[in-house]
Amino acid sequence: MEPFRIKAVEPIPMRTTEERQRILAEADYNIFRVHSADVTIDLLTDSGTTAMSSKQWAAMFLGDESYAWASSYERFERAVRELTGFPEVIPIHQGRAAERLLFTVLLRPGQITAANGHFDSTRANVEQVDCQAEDLPCPEAAELVSEASFKGNIDLGRLQKLLVGPDGEQVAVVILTVTNNGGGGQPVSLENIQGAREICRRYEIPLLLDASRFAENAYLIITREPGQQNRTPREVARAMFDLVDGCWASLKKDGMSNTGGLIALRDAKTAARCRELLTISEGFPTYGGLAGRDLEALAQGLQEVTDPAYLAHRADTAAWFAGALTKAGLPTLRPAGCHAVYADAGQLLPHIPPENFPGQALVCELYRLAGVRTTEFGTLAFGQDGGQAPNELVRLALPRRVYTRSHLEYVVDAVGDVVGRARELTGFTITGPQPPMRHFTVKLIPLQEGRDSP
Ligand code: F0G
Numbered sequence: 519m520e521p522f523r524i525k526a527v528e529p530i531p532m533r534t535t536e537e538r539q540r541i542l543a544e545a546d547y548n549i550f551r552v553h554s555a556d557v558t559i560d561l562l563t564d565s566g567t568t569a570m571s572s573k574q575w576a577a578m579f580l581g582d583e584s585y586a587w588a589s590s591y592e593r594f595e596r597a598v599r600e601l602t603g604f605p606e607v608i609p610i611h612q613g614r615a616a617e618r619l620l621f622t623v624l625l626r627p628g629q630i631t632a633a634n635g636h637f638d639s640t641r642a643n644v645e646q647v648d649c650q651a652e653d654l655p656c657p658e659a660a661e662l663v664s665e666a667s668f669k670g671n672i673d674l675g676r677l678q679k680l681l682v683g684p685d686g687e688q689v690a691v692v693i694l695t696v697t698n699n700g701g702g703g704q705p706v707s708l709e710n711i712q713g714a715r716e717i718c719r720r721y722e723i724p725l726l727l728d729a730s731r732f733a734e735n736a737y738l739i740i741t742r743e744p745g746q747q748n749r750t751p752r753e754v755a756r757a758m759f760d761l762v763d764g765c766w767a768s769l770k771k772d773g774m775s776n777t778g779g780l781i782a783l784r785d786a787k788t789a790a791r792c793r794e795l796l797t798i799s800e801g802f803p804t805y806g807g808l809a810g811r812d813l814e815a816l817a818q819g820l821q822e823v824t825d826p827a828y829l830a831h832r833a834d835t836a837a838w839f840a841g842a843l844t845k846a847g848l849p850t851l852r853p854a855g856c857h858a859v860y861a862d863a864g865q866l867l868p869h870i871p872p873e874n875f876p877g878q879a880l881v882c883e884l885y886r887l888a889g890v891r892t893t894e895f896g897t898l899a900f901g902q903d904g905g906q907a908p909n910e911l912v913r914l915a916l917p918r919r920v921y922t923r924s925h926l927e928y929v930v931d932a933v934g935d936v937v938g939r940a941r942e943l944t945g946f947t948i949t950g951p952q953p954p955m956r957h958f959t960v961k962l963i964p965l966q967e968g969r970d971s972p
Contacts, residue, residue: 521827522919525572531555531889538886546961547946549881549891558889559921559929564857566770566777567917571822574775574815581811586802590810590817597817601752601824602729602759604782606789608796609816611807612779613730613768615800617643620766620781623791624724625649625690632680633693633728634672635659635701638899640693640728642954649690652680656710659701662851662862662909667742670697670704670735674713681721692718695728696735696758700900702911703731703855705738708746708757715761724785727765732758733772734856737829751824764788771857774819774918778812832856835926836916842930843914847937851909857916863896864910866940872897874945874965877912880936882964883943888932890914899957 545551627648764783840854877896896910
């Protein structure tokens with residue numbers, strides 16, 4: 519059962535299928551353009567959608583809104599130092615702002631970042647400073663249905679090869695995204711972080727974590743990695759941080775709050791340069807674009823997120839949800855992680871080719887039939903400039919502490935209905951301009967069955 523009880527509630531919007539059909543057309547079949555007032559169950563993202571605890575709301579009242587050196591900053595700094603062990607702590611308002619700062623400071627044009635998987639904003643910020651983001655996922659990452667425990671690992675052999683190869687000199691940073699959101703929310707093992715550590719030390723390259731879901735990664739290490747079963751999530755998280763030179767995080771995830779981010783480093787010089795940029799673009803270094811009350815919510819959230827009962831419930835919910843969806847006929851990526859279940863729309867809708875976005879067809883039909891909002895993680899999101907994503911996935915993300923089991927049962931029923939209609943679904947084509955991170959803004963139109971579908 520949920521290890522919490524509910525103190526504040528919000529009504530859930532209900533619309534008819536006919537209303538949603540019209541809403542979808544008005545939103546140009548882009549789910550990011552649909553208003554939340556028209557969404558019944560919102561599984562678009564686990565980012566910033568967390569239900570905060572009574573202790574977090576209480577802490578927000580203590581927010582010190584002083585411009586410089588507010589006591590709320592000191593509480594935040596202490597919470598991050600205790601968790602990570604990094605001496606240099608920089609608050610910032612969200613993950614991608616941390617990425618922009620870090621990559622501006624650490625990279626020169628033409629350099630390369632190597633990762634188990636760059637999230638879309640991470641890649642965009644690497645490319646923004648004219649550098650190249652190289653994904654080196656382990657071979658198991660490509661097996662959607664195998665039960666391999668650590669599909670989030672970086673391929674250490676390929677990393678080593680890249681570093682001794684002709685482009686080796688250009689590799690400026692190695693990144694481990696924990697858990698790997700773009701690759702199905704799969705965890706990275708401590709053993710893999712250790713292996714990356716040794717390689718990075720040999721070639722004198724900094725190793726950083728994108729720690730946005732550090733607690734979930736720590737919990738999956740405890741349940742899956744030999745020898746880790748008797749440690750607490752906090753101990754394992756610390757072991758992860760101890761192996762790297764620094765991290766950044768979107769705290770809209772495992773910060774258990776509605777906004778926030780951080781950069782935490784060992785190196786004072788790099789931190790000083792980040793703070794210079796932060797001051798120019800985001801705010802004074804002790805608030806980084808956040809309010810004092812946000813820093814209070816985060817300091818408390820960083821305590822709560824490593825609660826073993828909370829993490830066990832979260833992992834169990836994802837595993838149950840994935841199992842129930844699979845039973846309802848939806849192929850899902852195995853094994854389930856914590857923050858989402860990823861559906862394989864390519865397998866469900868083999869008659870829709872990648873260029874017509876099978877994932878988007880599933881997203882739109884789930885919304886049309888049941889008001890469930892999910893997001894495409896396939897060629898629409900990751901195939902900008904004519905590329906094709908390795909898999910046509912749809913992410914059903916789980917906001918933290920928001921939905922109960924019966925809400926998810928409603929989603930499972932809806933998925934059953936969509937699966938029954940799978941053969942009737944048609945693909946989409948993009949109309950109009952395609953800015954970077956196009957999936958947020960592009961307009962789509964459905965292919966007319968029998969006329970322009972392939
Ligand atoms: N890194 C990872 C692994 C992420 O998942 C995200 C955001 C970011 C960085 C950027 O952080 O949103 O605070 O600027 N992921 C969200 C998602 C948007 O829906 O998965 P941000």
